[in-house]
Amino acid sequence: MFGIKFIKFDSMTYVMQYKHGTIKREGKGLSFYYYSPTSSITAIPLGSRDIQFIFNEATKDFQTVTIQGQITYKIENPKQLADSLDFTLNNNHRYKEDNFEKLNQRLNNEAQTSTSSFIQGLTLKEALRSAKLISEKINDGLKSSNSTKILGVEVLGVDVLAVSATPEMAKALETETRESLQKEADKAIYERRNFAVEQERKIKESELNTEIAVQEKKKQINEKQAEIKINDAENERKLREMKIMADVSIEEQKTKLIEMQVENEKKLADSKGYTLDKTLKPYKEIDWKTLMALNSNKMSALDNIAFAFRELAENSEKIGTLNITPDFLETVIANQKGNKR
DSSP: OTTEEEEEOOTTEEEEEEETTEEEEEEESOEEEEEGGGEEEEEEEOSOEEEEEEEEEEOTTSOEEEEEEEEEEEESOHHHHHHHSOOBOOTTSOOOTHHHHHHHHHHHHHHHHHHHHHHHTSOHHHHHTOHHHHHHHHHHHHHHOHHHHHHTEEEEEEEEEEEEEOHHHHHHHHHHHHHHHHHHHHHHHHHHHHHHHHHHHHHHHHHHHHHHHHHHHHHHHHHHHHHHHHHHHHHHHHHHHHHHHHHHHHHHHHHHHHHHHHHHHHHHHHHHHHHHHHHHHHHHTSOHHHHHHHTGGGOOHHHHHHHHHHHHHHTGGGOOOOOOOHHHHHHHHHHHHHHHO
16 A cells, blocks of 8 residues: 555575665565565575586597586675575566576586687597596586686585487497497406416316326336345345355265265275284284184085085196096085074
8 A cells, every 4th residue: 555565585595685675674574565666676586407418529538428417505795695696586576487497507618618728629429438527526616616616606516417429329338338348348258267367277287286196196106016036036036145155065075074084994994904904914924724614613514515626627638537426415505404403
């Protein structure tokens, strides 16, 4: 009524009432009456806001990448923002909607400017893997930007959600990656097979080494057995030699003994011969007839007959005829036997 109005704001809105070009009141969550013909009211929301950004950049190898993310900010100095953008309320108590669009666009521009030189220094593959670094670059660029300070905005955070190549390049990279992965898979298969072959070789080598060790041990055993046999043969030979030497010694002793016995018997025979010779020597020169006469008491009739026959034989040229019948001899022999009985 008569141009006097009442207005009320919430606690998240910073309000400045201008009257005749000067600030009459300001603050958050104000409610007051004012005279509309002479007053203008500026209202700036203070809550944090999220804006989405998406822009394209060229990499070092002249490939286009699309960077997509989000910036979170809040109004730190509403007076500075009010000096840069018009947040004056109209008669319906509304401010221009395109103010925040302008603010968002300026922040997007600063973000793109902050990351442009960094992206141009990277290759496509490096850029696709640098989302976190790009976030840090945008965040640092916005906080150090004069435009951001003039707008009275505080950047709370920057998140790069995606860094992507063009569809054609993405497909090419996908193919390259797939081929690379296939190569790595083939390499892994090759290495696994090679490892299996190597293990098989080691197993065979170990088996051969074991076989060699076994054969070497057998060789040592055979050599030891041969050495034992040689030693046994040598000992047996020595024993045989010792036995032969003992036999030879015994035979030599026997030979000496026989020689001694022969020598002794020879000496004994010589002694006996000498004794006999000396014993019979006196009889050698005596006539046998004398000897027979000396031994007549021991002679039999047959002996006398034999001597008689000898005498006859010696004097056979003097005898003409002599008959000796078998009956005579038989009678003499029978008588001799009867006398013996």
